[in-house]
Amino acid sequence: EIVLTQSPGTLSLSPGERATLSCRASQSVSSSYLAWYQQKPAQAPRLLIYGASNRATGIPDRFSGSGSGTDFTLTISRLEPEDFAVYYCQQYGGSPGTFGGGTKVEIK
Amino acid sequence: QLQLQESGPALVKPSETLSLTCTVSGGSISSTTSFWGWIRQPPGKGLEWIGSVYYNGNTYYNTTLRSRVTISVDTSRNQFSLKLTSVTAADTAVYYCARLPTQWLPDRYYLDYWGQGTLVTVSS
Numbered sequence: 001e002i003v004l005t006q007s008p009g010t011l012s013l014s015p016g017e018r019a020t021l022s023c024r025a026s027q028s029v030s031s032s033y034l035a036w037y038q039q040k041p042a043q044a045p046r047l048l049i050y051g052a053s054n055r056a057t058g059i060p061d062r063f064s065g066s067g068s069g070t071d072f073t074l075t076i077s078r079l080e081p082e083d084f085a086v087y088y089c090q091q092y093g094g095s096p097g098t099f100g101g102g103t104k105v106e107i108k
Numbered sequence: 109q110l111q112l113q114e115s116g117p118a119l120v121k122p123s124e125t126l127s128l129t130c131t132v133s134g135g136s137i138s139s140t141t142s143f144w145g146w147i148r149q150p151p152g153k154g155l156e157w158i159g160s161v162y163y164n165g166n167t168y169y170n171t172t173l174r175s176r177v178t179i180s181v182d183t184s185r186n187q188f189s190l191k192l193t194s195v196t197a198a199d200t201a202v203y204y205c206a207r208l209p210t211q212w213l214p215d216r217y218y219l220d221y222w223g224q225g226t227l228v229t230v231s232s
Binding site: 033035037043044045046047050056088090091092093094095096097098099100101102 | 154155156157170171204206213215216217218219220222223224225
C-alpha cells in the first residue's frame with residue numbers, strides 16, 4: 001500500500017500569510033489521483049482538491065493543488081481566519097486508497 | 109444538495125457488534141455513478157477506510173478489517189449500513205459515511221459528500 005507522509009506536522013502562520021503543505025508518497029501515485037481535505041474540530045472532512053489540482057465545488061480559489069508522481073503540494077495563497085484547520089491528503093491511484101497523517105495549520 | 113446522516117448506538121460493549129446506518133437524502137443511493145463508503149477516525153488520529161458498497165450490493169472491504177466487516181445497502185430506504193463484529197477498544201472512533209463519485213474504483217477514490225460523523229465508544 002502507498003504510504004503518504006505529510007509535512008510539516010504543524011504550521012504556525014498569521015492570517016494573510018501563504019501556507020504551503022507537502023504530501024509525499026512512498027511510490028508514484030498514478031494519474032495524479034491525489035485529493036486534499038480540510039477538517040475543523042468536531043466536523044467531517046471537506047473535499048478541497050481532487051486529481052491533484054482540481055478544486056471541488058464551492059472551494060475558494062485561494063486554495064490550489066499541484067504536483068505529480070510522489071510529491072504533491074497544497075497552497076493557500078492568503079490565509080483567512082476560517083482556514084485554520086487540519087489538512088489531509090489522500091491517494092486513490094493505488095489500492096487501497098490511503099490517507100496522510102495530516103498537517104495542522106494554526107494561528108501564530 | 110446531497111446529505112448523509114449516520115445513526116446508531118454510541119456505546120458498544122467489547123466482543124459485541126457495532127451497527128450503524130447512513131441515510132442519504134437529496135439524491136438517490138441507486139445512482140450508477142456512485143459508491144457509498146464508511147471511514148473511521150480514532151480520537152486524535154487519522155482517517156481509515158473501512159469499505160464501500162454499490163447500489164446493487166457489490167462491496168469492497170479494507171483487508172485489515174475484512175473478516176469482521178459487512179456493508180449492505182437498502183435502496184428502498186435510501187440507506188446503507190455497517191456491521192463490525194467482535195469489537196475492542198481499538199474500534200473506538202468517529203465513524204463517517206461518505207460518497208465516492210465513481211463506479212469503477214470501490215477500494216479508493218476521493219469522497220465528495222460526508223456525513224457529520226458519529227462517535228462510537230467500545231467499553232463495558
